[in-house]
Amino acid sequence: MYRLYSWEHSYFSGKVRGYLRFKQRMGALGPGFEDVLATPELLAGLLARKSGSGAVPQLEAPDGTWVQDSSEILDYCEAAHPEWPILPDATSRPRQRLAALLVELLADEWLLVPAFWQRWFFSENDREPSHRAFNEQQWGAMLAAGQDGPGRRAAGAGFFEAAFGISDTRVHPKGVYAGLVHLGCDARTERAWQASQHRVLERLEAHFARHDFVLGGRPSLADFGLLGPLYAHLYRDPVAGFALRTFFPLVTEWVERTNGEGALNARAFGQKLYSISPDGALIGRPASSDGAEWLPEDAIAPTLEPVVAVFFDEMWPVLRAARDALRAYLASPAHPRGGELPGKSFFATPGFEALQTGGGALTHAFEIGGVASRRMVVPYQFWMLRRIERALRPALASAPARAALERWLGGFRHGSELLELADFLSGCSVRKVGARLHSK
Numbered sequence: 001m002y003r004l005y006s007w008e009h010s011y012f013s014g015k016v017r018g019y020l021r022f023k024q025r026m027g028a029l030g031p032g033f034e035d036v037l038a039t040p041e042l043l044a045g046l047l048a049r050k051s052g053s054g055a056v057p058q059l060e061a062p063d064g065t066w067v068q069d070s071s072e073i074l075d076y077c078e079a080a081h082p083e084w085p086i087l088p089d090a091t092s093r094p095r096q097r098l099a100a101l102l103v104e105l106l107a108d109e110w111l112l113v114p115a116f117w118q119r120w121f122f123s124e125n126d127r128e129p130s131h132r133a134f135n136e137q138q139w140g141a142m143l144a145a146g147q148d149g150p151g152r153r154a155a156g157a158g159f160f161e162a163a164f165g166i167s168d169t170r171v172h173p174k175g176v177y178a179g180l181v182h183l184g185c186d187a188r189t190e191r192a193w194q195a196s197q198h199r200v201l202e203r204l205e206a207h208f209a210r211h212d213f214v215l216g217g218r219p220s221l222a223d224f225g226l227l228g229p230l231y232a233h234l235y236r237d238p239v240a241g242f243a244l245r246t247f248f249p250l251v252t253e254w255v256e257r258t259n260g261e262g263a264l265n266a267r268a269f270g271q272k273l274y275s276i277s278p279d280g281a282l283i284g285r286p287a288s289s290d291g292a293e294w295l296p297e298d299a300i301a302p303t304l305e306p307v308v309a310v311f312f313d314e315m316w317p318v319l320r321a322a323r324d325a326l327r328a329y330l331a332s333p334a335h336p337r338g339g340e341l342p343g344k345s346f347f348a349t350p351g352f353e354a355l356q357t358g359g360g361a362l363t364h365a366f367e368i369g370g371v372a373s374r375r376m377v378v379p380y381q382f383w384m385l386r387r388i389e390r391a392l393r394p395a396l397a398s399a400p401a402r403a404a405l406e407r408w409l410g411g412f413r414h415g416s417e418l419l420e421l422a423d424f425l426s427g428c429s430v431r432k433v434g435a436r437l438h439s440k
């Protein structure tokens with residue numbers, strides 16, 4: 001069996017778990033998987049030893065191969081189990097393929113900021129409403145698994161104080177709170193980040209009114225990517241979860257459908273709806289929209305375009321500024337060729353704080369909702385962009401697929417820059433070994 005090491009309350013674990021459940025449900029995951037709660041003992045004694053990082057999720061394949069990182073886990077399993085693929089074909093469905101990859105990137109590395117903020121803002125002292133107790137309990141369930149309820153809650157509370165300085169965090173940001181500041185989310189910009197999240201949710205609500213999944217009637221990489229922000233942070237955490245259920249009922253239903261558990265009404269993929277024949281027999285039919293398929297002829301639903309537009313309007317300018325800073329840093333004498341780079345997405349990587357905070361070489365100016373601010377460069381995003389560039393190569397090498405991409409990308413601000421991704425990335429190639437990133 002595969003072993004997934006994860007936490008229920010973790011952003012990237014939700015993405016991988018939903019994916020593995022889908023493959024397993026379709027009979028396309030070989031021996032199946034066991035979901036293992038990654039307790040501190042396992043994090044220190046196993047995960048960190050295998051990959052160089054205690055971050056979750058991590059996957060152990062039946063042959064002992066170890067895979068760290070949600071995108072790599074999906075890529076690894078897709079290569080090992082090509083049935084029921086989650087990434088559309090490069091030459092026959094280039095637009096859907098690119099849309100899926102861009103939505104994954106937006107979900108992983110842009111929505112991370114407002115979803116991360118939701119969890120911790122509503123856990124601050126004296127915040128009303130507050131989901132601090134829920135988070136103490138769910139973190140404690142991992143930190144002190146096996147202890148009684150009060151013991152688990154106390155473990156969560158103690159950890160929040162020791163690691164995050166939760167009681168005076170607005171004044172002295174520490175741990176996750178410092179991470180939000182490193183990512184450019186503070187008292188000046190937090191409303192603009194929330195507005196960005198709201199825009200995505202409103203657009204998704206309109207989309208899921210017509211389609212069960214991002215690309216039509218069958219899940220893809222885009223759906224599992226979106227489960228990152230949407231499951232643990234925006235659906236499970238109670239303050240955000242109340243708002244999601246109240247204002248975005250169709251997105252809520254999609255979370256249940258894509259997570260594949262507690263989804264009877266939401267209709268998990270593969271589930272059937274039944275009618276009764278005249279002679280009283282049950283007749284099953286697929287329960288999903290769009291004939292349970294991605295839309296035909298590589299179509300992108302008109303309701304999906306505005307979601308992809310958030311990537312181009314908001315995230316792409318930030319990636320461009322980050323690229324300039326990273327390229328300048330890698331070309332400077334301050335960085336030895338092949339040297340290590342920061343690897344974390346939620347906060348400045350320990351040991352790299354001087355570079356990634358203040359006015360460090362790995363920070364850059366950016367703007368959100370008209371507010372000017374500064375944030376850290378996340379080199380991991382350049383590893384992800386290279387992965388997209390690689391996935392697009394066969395499409396760009398085929399004249400009809402390239403023409404289809406050109407037409408589609410022409411409809412987005414700076415969209416055509418995606419056709420030149422290899423040039424965009426020149427001078428900032430990142431190599432990933434386990435959890436560690438290095439320049440090339």
Ligand SMILES: N[C@@H](CCC(=O)N[C@@H](CS)C(=O)NCC(=O)O)C(=O)O
Binds near residue numbers: 012013054068380
């Ligand atoms: N890029 C990684 C990010 C993994 C990550 O940041 N995981 C978080 C939980 S969702 C974590 O374990 N953070 C603790 C740490 O980085 O030490 C992925 O896609 O798996």
